[in-house]
Amino acid sequence: MKRFQLIEHTADTGLVAHGSSLAEAFANAAYGLFSIIAELNKVRGSESRPVAVSAEDVEGLLFNWLNHLIYIFEVEYLLFKRFDITEFTEHNLKATCWGETYNPSRHQLKLGVKSATYYMLKVDRERNRVQVIFDV
Amino acid sequence: MSPWTGPLEKVDDYRWRIPKSYKPGMRVDGLVFANQEMLNDILKEQSLEQVANVAFLPGIVGYSLAMPDIHWGYGFPIGGVAAMRMSDGVISPGGVGFDINCGVRVLRTNLLEAEVRPKIRELTDALYRNVPSGLGSKGKIRLRHGEIDEVLVKGSRWAIEKGYGRPDDLETTEEGGEMAGADPACVSSKAKERGIPQLGTLGSGNHFLEVAVVDQIQEKAIAKDMGIDQIGQVVLLVHTGSRGLGHQTAGDYIEQMVTAMKKYKIELPDRQLACAPLDSREGQDYLTAMRCAANYAWTNRQCIAHWVRESFSEVMGMSQEEAGLELIYDVTHNIAKIEEHEVDGKKEMLCVHRKGATRAFPAGHPDIPRKYARIGQPVFIPGDMGRFSYILVGTEQAMKESFGSTCHGAGRVKSRAAAKRELRGDEVRRDLESRGITIRAGSLKGLAEEASQAYKDVSTVVNVAHNVGISRIVARSRPIGVIKG
Numbered sequence: 001m002k003r004f005q006l007i008e009h010t011a012d013t014g015l016v017a018h019g020s021s022l023a024e025a026f027a028n029a030a031y032g033l034f035s036i037i038a039e040l041n042k043v044r045g046s047e048s049r050p051v052a053v054s055a056e057d058v059e060g061l062l063f064n065w066l067n068h069l070i071y072i073f074e075v076e077y078l079l080f081k082r083f084d085i086t087e088f089t090e091h092n093l094k095a096t097c098w099g100e101t102y103n104p105s106r107h108q109l110k111l112g113v114k115s116a117t118y119y120m121l122k123v124d125r126e127r128n129r130v131q132v133i134f135d136v
Numbered sequence: 137m138s139p140w141t142g143p144l145e146k147v148d149d150y151r152w153r154i155p156k157s158y159k160p161g162m163r164v165d166g167l168v169f170a171n172q173e174m175l176n177d178i179l180k181e182q183s184l185e186q187v188a189n190v191a192f193l194p195g196i197v198g199y200s201l202a203m204p205d206i207h208w209g210y211g212f213p214i215g216g217v218a219a220m221r222m223s224d225g226v227i228s229p230g231g232v233g234f235d236i237n238c239g240v241r242v243l244r245t246n247l248l249e250a251e252v253r254p255k256i257r258e259l260t261d262a263l264y265r266n267v268p269s270g271l272g273s274k275g276k277i278r279l280r281h282g283e284i285d286e287v288l289v290k291g292s293r294w295a296i297e298k299g300y301g302r303p304d305d306l307e308t309t310e311e312g313g314e315m316a317g318a319d320p321a322c323v324s325s326k327a328k329e330r331g332i333p334q335l336g337t338l339g340s341g342n343h344f345l346e347v348a349v350v351d352q353i354q355e356k357a358i359a360k361d362m363g364i365d366q367i368g369q370v371v372l373l374v375h376t377g378s379r380g381l382g383h384q385t386a387g388d389y390i391e392q393m394v395t396a397m398k399k400y401k402i403e404l405p406d407r408q409l410a411c412a413p414l415d416s417r418e419g420q421d422y423l424t425a426m427r428c429a430a431n432y433a434w435t436n437r438q439c440i441a442h443w444v445r446e447s448f449s450e451v452m453g454m455s456q457e458e459a460g461l462e463l464i465y466d467v468t469h470n471i472a473k474i475e476e477h478e479v480d481g482k483k484e485m486l487c488v489h490r491k492g493a494t495r496a497f498p499a500g501h502p503d504i505p506r507k508y509a510r511i512g513q514p515v516f517i518p519g520d521m522g523r524f525s526y527i528l529v530g531t532e533q534a535m536k537e538s539f540g541s542t543c544h545g546a547g548r549v550k551s552r553a554a555a556k557r558e559l560r561g562d563e564v565r566r567d568l569e570s571r572g573i574t575i576r577a578g579s580l581k582g583l584a585e586e587a588s589q590a591y592k593d594v595s596t597v598v599n600v601a602h603n604v605g606i607s608r609i610v611a612r613s614r615p616i617g618v619i620k621g
Contacts, residue, residue: 008551010181010208037271056395059407067387074380075329077272102272110581111552112271112340112621114234114383118390118407119210133210135234135383136341136552 004032007133013111014120014133022058022123023088025130026065027095030083033066033116034099036134037073039108040081045098049078052094058123062130065093066116077102111136140184144168144175150604154188154200161405162191167199168206169538169604174596177549178206186213189405193218194413195225197479197486201538203493204600205547205592209233211408214492215547219477219539220414222485226402227419228411229393229426231489232472234386236426237433238377239468240516241309241441242527244363245370246460247452249349252370253572253616255451256347260576260617262447263345267440269338269621270578277336277439284328285320287335291431295438301445301463305438307505309466310495313434318427323381324388327425331381331432336439338376340578340621342586345444346373346518347617348525355610358511358529362464364611371613372448372461373525374440375518377470378433385429389422414487423472430471437466464527465505465514469494469544475503477539488539496530496542496607504530515607519546519594521575521586521618522568526598526609533605542607546594555590556581568618577620586620 007014015032019025034040053068055061072078080099087094102109114135122131145153147167152175154166166187170178178184183206190212191200197219206215211230220226245252252259268275279287287294292313296303306312320328338345350369353359364371378385393410396418397403402411412418445461452459472489479486497504497513504513512529519525523546534540550558561580564587568575577583602609 006553008553010548010551011214012210013552055391060391060394063387064391067384071326071330071380071384074334075326104272109271110579111585114380115387117210117234118230118394118410121407135210 003028009133012133012136014131016129016131019128022125022128023085025128026062026093027083027085029062029066029130029132030069031081033069033113034080036111037113038079038110042106043079043081044100045082046100047078048096048098051097054092056091058090059121061091061093062123062132063116063118063121066132069097070113070115079107139180140182142184142188144184150600154184156191158188162188163196164191165199166191166202168202169204169600169606170206171600174204174592174600177592181208183208183213186211187216189409190216190218192404193220193226193228193409193411194402195220197221198539203541203543205492205543205545205597207547209491211406212489212491215543216491217489217493217538217541219486219488222414222487225414225487226411227414227422227472227487228409228489229386229389229422230408230410231491232386232426233470233491234383235377235470236382236386237430237468238470239433239437239466240373240375240518241437241466242464242516243372243441243444243461244464245372245448247370248368249370249616250368252347256574256617259347259448259451260574260619262451263444263619264576266443266447267338267345267619268336269619271340271621273337274333275336279332279335284332287435288320288323288428288431289318290314291434292438295435300439300442305463308463309434310468313438313466315427315430317424318431319424320428322421322425323385323428327381327384327388330384331379334379334381335436337379338440338621339379340582343376343621344521345619346615348373348613348615350611350613352612355608359611361508361511362514362527363462372444373518374437374444376436376440378429379436381432382429385425389425392418426472430468434466467494467516475540477535486539490541492544493541494544495540496534497540498530498532498535515542517543517545517594517598520588520591521615521620522571522573522588523594524612524614526594527611528598528607528609531605531608534607538606542601543597546591546597548590549592550590552585555585555587559584559587559589573615574617575620582620
């Protein structure tokens with residue numbers, strides 16, 4: 001099964017991500033996010049960053065997780081492609097994210113993502129499936 | 137996405153009502169300005185459901201409104217306007233959007249197409265070189281430690297003090313480019329970190345610079361007051377917003393409001409509409425932070441306009457004064473404002489959310505520049521990069537019907553994915569060039585996503601706004617040079 005599928009939205013773009021666990025679905029949603037931002041096949045997994053986010057519920061956790069990754073990309077120009085989630089509860093997520101600093105001579109950026117939104121955001125605990133629309 | 141099948145009542149050829157009986161919890165009716173032809177597209181997606189959802193917000197008065205460029209957004213529809221009572225109303229960061237104070241400014245020039253066209257390639261190259269644009273680009277402004285806070289408080293005035301522009305630019309900027317009540321303590325360090333390197337950058341997506349030529353003047357006297365004297369005159373457009381600083385600020389506060397809603401026992405059909413009472417700490421903190429982000433956006437457009445002037449003057453080989461590069465006006469189309477409006481015959485202070493909608497105040501309104509007191513506030517409606525843009529003015533009718541608001545752009549009809557599937561960037565470029573439009577773009581894929589075919593025809597949108605009476609067409613321009621991020 002593909003890790004994620006894009007959802008068509010007239011003004012924006014979104015995705016549905018799956019996994020064998022909810023944590024894996026969150027990791028795949030993050031992978032989907034960076035696939036929207038850049039061509040990931042030439043990005044190496046040579047640099048890492050620890051990430052920790054928390055929220056009041058699991059929907060908030062997805063919103064904060066993806067927005068925190070957008071923040072790191074904008075501030076540090078890091079493109080991530082691997083997400084090792086080491087702790088995952090209803091309220092907390094800890095991960096080590098692997099990727100590489102954006103290098104215009106080797107990497108191709110595709111689309112700027114302003115933010116994850118709450119619109120149509122879904123976390124399906126039974127089917128380990130998440131859905132999110134991005135403002136682009 | 138499935139078509140919308142809710143109830144829609146025809147009021148007249150340009151007005152359509154969604155009755156509040158549609159969903160329990162709607163506090164007011166929805167009202168959409170559109171013609172039958174546009175409605176066929178609107179009904180294909182869920183934007184009218186979003187109009188109905190906005191009607192749930194506490195304290196909303198009049199209607200949950202949709203301007204003629206309405207399209208499917210997140211939370212609010214794009215083209216959504218909603219006004220809330222100060223006493224028991226709410227502020228919703230999603231009703232402003234992530235790109236706080238995204239907006240448009242237009243500069244006039246003394247030059248005609250015949251003088252500029254021979255140098256258009258040189259001009260677009262200079263603009264592309266001098267204005268940082270595109271995803272991953274870094275700005276050339278270096279802020280001292282803590283200086284970002286000055287930008288957030290002073291807005292355009294900070295830029296003028298640093299030499300980016302002229303003092304009289306402030307008079308022709310909405311809010312003077314400096315919204316009062318901005319306290320940087322309400323803006324997160326994450327938002328500031330994103331904003332510092334991006335000040336003075338255009339960004340990507342639908343943001344652009346455009347060299348355009350006036351090709352129709354509908355209202356000669358009004359156009360003249362804006363410095364538009366003749367057909368063929370060249371004007372320059374800048375469209376961008378508050379960059380990562382605004383995006384982060386919106387996200388930070390939406391998250392806070394989700395918690396606040398539980399505290400204030402507000403329930404809504406869409407979490408993206410998350411809100412807090414206007415008189416709560418959460419509500420006031422967001423408004424304070426939003427004003428900071430708005431000031432950042434005005435500073436951004438002010439700095440960019442300065443480089444646009446420099447580029448134009450350098451390529452045309454004349455001083456900025458000789459070139460007549462005056463700022464006609466700068467309008468925001470993503471904002472919440474505290475304004476006085478008439479509700480049921482009584483004047484009342486309201487918090488007007490404009491999400492993809494432009495303020496359109498009439499002649500004589502105290503909040504518009506003195507030089508436009510006779511004609512009303514200029515409104516700019518950019519179309520897609522291959523078609524026209526319009527200059528309009530605000531009207532009394534807008535005060536009566538739309539809380540002094542009108543449309544903001546063409547509105548998309550095709551998703552980015554569909555546009556990319558159906559169109560190729562190099563073909564889009566060739567097509568534009570064959571029609572005399574020189575284009576510089578950061579990415580070919582991005583170009584396909586922004587092609588004319590992905591947008592509604594802006595002329596239809598503007599004609600509806602004109603016929604409804606919420607703004608009046610003054611002039612039209614067509615592009616000859618476009619810079620896309």
